[in-house]
Amino acid sequence: MLNPLIIRIVFLFIFVKINFASANTDVEPLKRGEYLFNLGGCASCHSVENGNPLAGGLAMATNFGTFYTPNISPDRSTGIGSWDDEGFIQAMTKGESPDGQHYYPSFPYTSYSKMTRQDLIDLKHYIDTQPAFSQINKPHNLEFPFNIRPLLIFWKLFNFNQSTYQVNTGKSDQWNRGAYIVNGPGHCVECHTPRNLIGGLDTGQLLAGNPDGPEGESVPGLTKDKGNRISQWTSEDIQFSLQLGMIPDGDFLGGSMGHVIENTTSRLSENDLRAITVYLNDIKG
Amino acid sequence: MQDQKNSMHQIKSPIRIHALTICLFIVPFLLSPAIAHKGATGVVKERMDLMDETGKNMKAIKGMMKGKIAFDSQKMTEHAESIRQASTHIKMVFPEGSLKGKSEALPAIWKNWEKFSMLTERLTAESTKLKEVAGNSDRRSIMKQFAKVGKTCRNCHTDFRKKKDKKK
Numbered sequence A: 001m002l003n004p005l006i007i008r009i010v011f012l013f014i015f016v017k018i019n020f021a022s023a024n025t026d027v028e029p030l031k032r033g034e035y036l037f038n039l040g041g042c043a044s045c046h047s048v049e050n051g052n053p054l055a056g057g058l059a060m061a062t063n064f065g066t067f068y069t070p071n072i073s074p075d076r077s078t079g080i081g082s083w084d085d086e087g088f089i090q091a092m093t094k095g096e097s098p099d100g101q102h103y104y105p106s107f108p109y110t111s112y113s114k115m116t117r118q119d120l121i122d123l124k125h126y127i128d129t130q131p132a133f134s135q136i137n138k139p140h141n142l143e144f145p146f147n148i149r150p151l152l153i154f155w156k157l158f159n160f161n162q163s164t165y166q167v168n169t170g171k172s173d174q175w176n177r178g179a180y181i182v183n184g185p186g187h188c189v190e191c192h193t194p195r196n197l198i199g200g201l202d203t204g205q206l207l208a209g210n211p212d213g214p215e216g217e218s219v220p221g222l223t224k225d226k227g228n229r230i231s232q233w234t235s236e237d238i239q240f241s242l243q244l245g246m247i248p249d250g251d252f253l254g255g256s257m258g259h260v261i262e263n264t265t266s267r268l269s270e271n272d273l274r275a276i277t278v279y280l281n282d283i284k285g
Numbered sequence B: 001m002q003d004q005k006n007s008m009h010q011i012k013s014p015i016r017i018h019a020l021t022i023c024l025f026i027v028p029f030l031l032s033p034a035i036a037h038k039g040a041t042g043v044v045k046e047r048m049d050l051m052d053e054t055g056k057n058m059k060a061i062k063g064m065m066k067g068k069i070a071f072d073s074q075k076m077t078e079h080a081e082s083i084r085q086a087s088t089h090i091k092m093v094f095p096e097g098s099l100k101g102k103s104e105a106l107p108a109i110w111k112n113w114e115k116f117s118m119l120t121e122r123l124t125a126e127s128t129k130l131k132e133v134a135g136n137s138d139r140r141s142i143m144k145q146f147a148k149v150g151k152t153c154r155n156c157h158t159d160f161r162k163k164k165d166k167k168k
Helices: A004-025 A029-040 A042-046 A085-094 A117-128 A149-159 A173-183 A235-243 A255-263 A270-280 B002-031 B042-065 B073-093 B113-133 B139-160
Strands: A059-062 A065-068
Touching: A029 A042, A029 A117, A042 A255, A085 A117, A173 A270, A235 A270, A255 B139, B042 B073, B042 B139, B073 B113, B113 B139
Parallel strands: none
Antiparallel strands: A059 A065
């Protein structure tokens, strides 16, 4: 005879499982995909002003040369319409195209690799529903030796820790959600962290700011270091700056962050903005 | 007694003069809008002051919206009107190629004057609307309009400004 206690435990387990699963699926997958699309800021780099959305072509000037973002619209020949889920996941988490080519880290797969499989699938399915545009990718214009793509295998060896987000059990769910966004899909760390000589993130100085950021901008640090202006802001100030771009002195953020606010942070839920704030408030300078 | 008073007065007055001199030197610094703009001259200074002034008005409105300052619809209207007035001056303080010194303006302004111009006009329109709703009892409608004014500021700064602040 089965022990009634075991039966109860089994039932409780099933109940919890069902509830957990339904909590994840209560929003339609496409809505979740759209939210992740905004969270990832895909449109910020894969679209140009007055160009076809997601058809790429944005020039990114860096110390290594100029990168041109590719077409990620679902066009089958010039975009990513012919990729299956696994191909997409490989690109996002391994920095490798379906035909095995290494991607340059100007595509922030170093962060996207932290994303959960489900989030990546939802994101892919949302991109699949977007209009397809036939637009051939412009080749990058890079200096020697950076133009030798296979060498990226060495870059990855030193700079790419390929793993999904690891939950920090010593911290709250909210903190972990914030850390997931900032280090994963939101890829805040990519611009707000200084880089080493070969363009890898200096993770020892996570979010410490980058005086030599993209477009020659000086990107402010986000840690509690006294030199960072954000260290003087309240949680509400941080959230307001992400929602509207307004900072405590009445000024409005612009530059690259203007695009981030437009396409990403102004579209996030209050809960996620709060989670980001909780995480940022906990980063020592 | 009288003598004593007089001598005390004589001793005190140089100190008073010193205090006054110090105040005369310090107060302008305290009142100066932003240290970052120190050293800006001519039209660049003029527009930096204009932007600072607008920032202050926005800050005051935000303070009222967030309950940090007591809500006062009269003051709200005045702040919105100041922003509207400033918006009509923006184009005049950006003569072509004025990129000297402390300027944080991008050459894109003159390459894309049409868009720059359109954004200043949008600021005029949105701040006019803010002025119109300032007296509403429905705070949410004011907040919504305030956000539209702010979005215009942000959009313009996204395309046409590059911060020079090299601090972290």
